[in-house]
Amino acid sequence: MHTLPESPALAVGWTLQYEFMFYSIIAMLMAFSARKMNTFIVCYAAIVLVAVLFLSSKFSSMSQYITMVQLIGSPMMIEFLLGMTLYRLNSDNIFLPKWVAVTFGLAAIPLLLLIETQDWFPNFAGQFYRPIVWGAIAFVIVWSALSLEGIIKTNKFFELLGDASFSLYLVHWLLLPWVAHFYDVLGLYDELGILGSVIVYFSIA
Template identity: 30%
Template sequence: MKKLDSIQILRAVAALLVVFCHGAAEIGTNSPALWPSVWHTINNKGLFGVDIFFVVSGFVMMHIISGQPPGGASAARFIGERAVRVVPLYWLTTLLSVAIGVLAPALKHKHAFSAPYVLRSLLFTPSINPATGAPEPVLGLGWTLNYEMFFYAIIALILLLGVRRVFTALLVVFVSLVVFGAWFQPDDIIVKSWTHSIILEFLYGALLAQLRLSGWRIGALAQCVFVSAGMGGWLLLDLPAAGHFDLRGIVWGLSAAAIFCGFVMGRSQIAWPKGFTLIGDASYSLYLTHLFVMRICSMLVYHLPVGAVLQAVLFLLVFPPAAMALSVISYRKFELPTMKLGRQLIDARLNRRRLIETA
């Protein structure tokens, strides 16, 4: 798929929403008396970045497999390339989180590093944090990657089974899972996760990909309407105090899909500045590494002998730029090389397999 700048911009926006979400929570923790409602609102609204990410993922995955013949080879290549893209950095940051928790526990708020729990985290299996009771892996952000890998696994299974109408199969599977979850309200963390309405957000992105591949486009006025409607849904509807809701995939999911539609489905594309699209390129690194940067910046700023307001201002001036700088370095020096090496290994393995089959 030809890279669309508008998608990279949405990735950048999604990652930065999460950055400010956690940054606001950090300020609220260190300065609880300083405008608490402001930091709570930013923290709450920043969670919407995840919903944008899921819609983007659904769109991109459908584009990746479009035109691919179903079967074992396509399934193997698809899941292999997804693993190469997601696993190395996630495993690195997860193990780094474990190392910090063991060697410098003062730098971490949550401590749970039993071998089974770490292993489940590395294998993208939804699990409960033994220390907090929260449904999250060792690296708390990884809960979203559990959903991503589940989505990839379903696509790979559909391809492996030889189903030609992949979107139709996805529609049937995901809607059935959500209906099951809504009807039976399962308690098991794995079943509960994989039947939550949030998985519909992948479906919205996949539907928009189908429409774009068919040639469907909208005019500038319609783009403005979609973006405005999506932002309205995001700003007017809140998550409850617990930080989640069962209909998130319908409420915030449709809002994210509307914003995506307004950005990506237009007849013409905006030429965005390269600096913005670079943050989109590095959004995966930004998402996974910003908490490490945040903790360091927080320790530095909140030990300065200045007032709470100035501490908050300095934190906001230092943390986001530092997180973005590290993410670009991580993208260029770690993500790109590991992706290149991984794809070379996948190509070599699939070529050997073809040679064996044709011999």
């Protein structure tokens, strides 16, 4: 998924590179007086499409000299488009009916498991399989959750985990290899077993 020639110093920071490019595009559009959400969505989609077409053309070898094109044309950038669309729906109070949101919310993960285990879409969309198939299901999950806000009471513990999730994600990359090292040195895999290891890792997290 990482398309740049070199990774950042902190490897998990590769996701921030895509975020930086996304916000740079938004800043550029604002500099050209874009203000309405629909304008941002359409222009952003057009910019990503141009980059994708460029990377698929006979001039794609030139992208090694313009690394930002590799980022903009990455399938990952489509997921930002899905996020912008969700924001548009949410800001305009366009929500799913409660029963639809609950049904979609409960069915989404089993549906994804069926799609993957049964290989329902073999060779579909190439490198864009993830943002189209996984992205569509993630879109439905988040839209369902937004549609149920205020209806289902917020759990403070899960809210705390959500707020801390990205910080934990950055720290885990540094911490967990050391935990695995001490597991090997001390032979803790045999001592604690799978359940004990799950408890240890969850406690550290």
